[in-house]
Amino acid sequence: MLYYSTHLHATSNQWVTFVHGAGGSSSIWYKQVRDFQKHFNVLLVDLRGHGKSKKPFYEKLKQYSFDVIGDEVIDVLDHLKIKSTHFVGISLGTIIIRELTERYPQRTNSLIMGGAVMKLNLRGQVLMRTGALLKSVIPYLLLYRFFAFIIMPKKKHQESRNLFINEAKKLYQKEFKRWFTLISEVNPLLTFFRINDSKVPTLYIMGSEDHMFLPSITKLVGDHPSARLHVIKDCGHVVNVEQPHIFNATAIDFLKSISPKQ
Template identity: 65%
Template structure:
């Protein structure tokens, strides 16, 4: 079972579930929790091997990491808490997990807010993944992680995001990092399916204007998917909830309330 935290609202019946990305933890939502608790019941998750969620160390009982098994982890938590339906907010790789959950269990998803969404790996991203696959077992994972973080978030105003994710990534074991990295390196077929299929669930993409690796593909998806909207955040890169939290909170809460 994943580690998670619940904040109950005395009057609201609506739930908002936050899903972080690879190498992060529920702590990356520290600039969202106070504001969202004013309006909704809130569920914060630590994905397996991240934050305070421990990895399964015995290989015999540890199924291969797939997007379906990680998605089932999330479903297990919302089932345990008796949450029939939730709005989901994700960042980076967390958006893929949310989209996968919506594909498999659309009746459990009220809406999706996708921050720094990953919908396609461009050529540069694919080259990075291949380099990581080659060197993941010989180079300390923190060196690889910092390198990838700099490529994805290169500007001076992205520094806080890079440092936050690097500090969280230090809590991972090397073996755990390799498992997650292998998962992300097998992502292309799933993303191709997501781009092709309009899931018809209200979706808000919150993308930084400086998120040059992932913004172009999201713009194309929004143009093709009927219930999708795009809000581009000025002066922000990939991790919009950290770099522009006031805008992220305002637009996200307004989107959820209109559903």
């Protein structure tokens, strides 16, 4: 089972489950836990190969697909007897929570998609294909640094870049290659998501400087009025790290607006 940690509220029966992106770990949510725990029970998970989910069992698993990874998150919910939860994802984590919601809508109360990935533009597709070709000849950390700078290029994004690069250093090289291959094959799944709009209440929180992904999210929300979009000014891709106070307040207000009073 994946490594997880819980932070319980004294009286709430509402859960919020946080899912990080590729190369990260549950530690990237350190600016969220205190604020969210004031209102909800909080569940943090480390995806396979990340953080403390590095047991030999995961080294032996060669099947890496979004449905398998999503099922591992569901296994944690089952273990804790959590029937349904709000999900918060960042970057690649948004794909994971969106995919498992497609298959288990009854387990998802709402989706908060931070720095959401819903379409790779031409630049992104070229970068992913190039990386897939070079992943066996270029040291994985150098490749990760390169992509971190492409996605988070500005000086003000340095904290986010450093956080993800430091977490990526903890990955095994084989693990990185498996995840990178998974990412490079993501576009067909994203096309499926755009065609099959989720009926689950969804909030997208994006940075105004997230040049790689914001344009496609803006169009997506425009096509689906039931979804909400909040754009944080002067902010890049990793919105929960760069602007945690705005991210937390926006997300918690959204959850309160759709959650029954307790």
